[in-house]
């Protein structure tokens with residue numbers, strides 16, 4: 090057996106995604122001797138442990154289940170939630186907009202269920218999270234630990250970011266909370282010049298208020314986008330967009346912290 094095949098074998102303790110014939114998805118952690126109950130039958134964990142990823146496993150009623158390790162996107166959509174998570178399509182765009190790379194330092198507020206934290210950490214960032222609710226902070230810590238283990242790159246503090254940011258020198262500030270304009274003065278103090286701030290907001294009214302506040306701040310090169318994600322139905326000669334899509338999630342606004350001596354304009358044309 091080559092090393093690639095060995096890596097594909099499912100082990101006790103692995104998190105896996107079970108997919109039934111109707112493409113319903115279940116996220117479970119394999120435990121020797123355990124059983125997973127669905128309304129179309131029971132699947133023994135022992136039948137999956139030792140099987141190669143991508144196998145089809147029969148349940149107690151003969152219905153078959155495909156078993157693979159979940160992607161980050163699968164985990165985000167299925168994991169326990171405190172607060173509403175940011176959707177994978179927006180997480181993907183955020184990583185690129187905020188230019189996350191190994192070693193980039195991020196102040197994230199509020200961390201909610203930890204979906205954004207997971208995406209940032211997986212891309213190599215070092216994250217300090219602020220969250221006002223202890224129960225949500227615990228959910229975020231638990232979700233991050235389940236994905237990546239306990240690690241030194243992640244710390245969640247019980248703090249109200251509207252009251253200030255304790256540390257300084259962050260490369261990035263990412264915000265998923267209702268009034269990010271209240272964070273701009275604190276972010277100016279806590280970030281290095283050239284750093285990128287990103288705020289995720291569900292409504293255009295909030296986005297507009299943020300953009301107006303940015304006009305009177307040290308941030309420049311502001312831009313706002315929305316990600317539209319449409320899947321397609323492809324079956325034999327029936328090839329068309331799916332009838333349903335995620336209609337609206339939120340708006341992403343990013344801006345760069347300018348150097349205080351960098352001139353008066355907010356852009357080269359300014």
Ligand SMILES: C[S@@+](CC[C@H](N)C(=O)[O-])C[C@H]1O[C@@H](n2cnc3c(N)ncnc32)[C@H](O)[C@@H]1O
Pocket residue numbers: 172173174175198199200201202203204205206219220221222225248249250251265266267
């Ligand atoms: C929508 S949730 C964030 C979800 C998170 N981005 C995720 O992907 O899982 C917003 C969070 O912001 C927190 N929050 C609201 N105001 C805050 C503040 N001033 N400081 C810190 N956290 C705050 C809320 O408690 C909530 O958990």
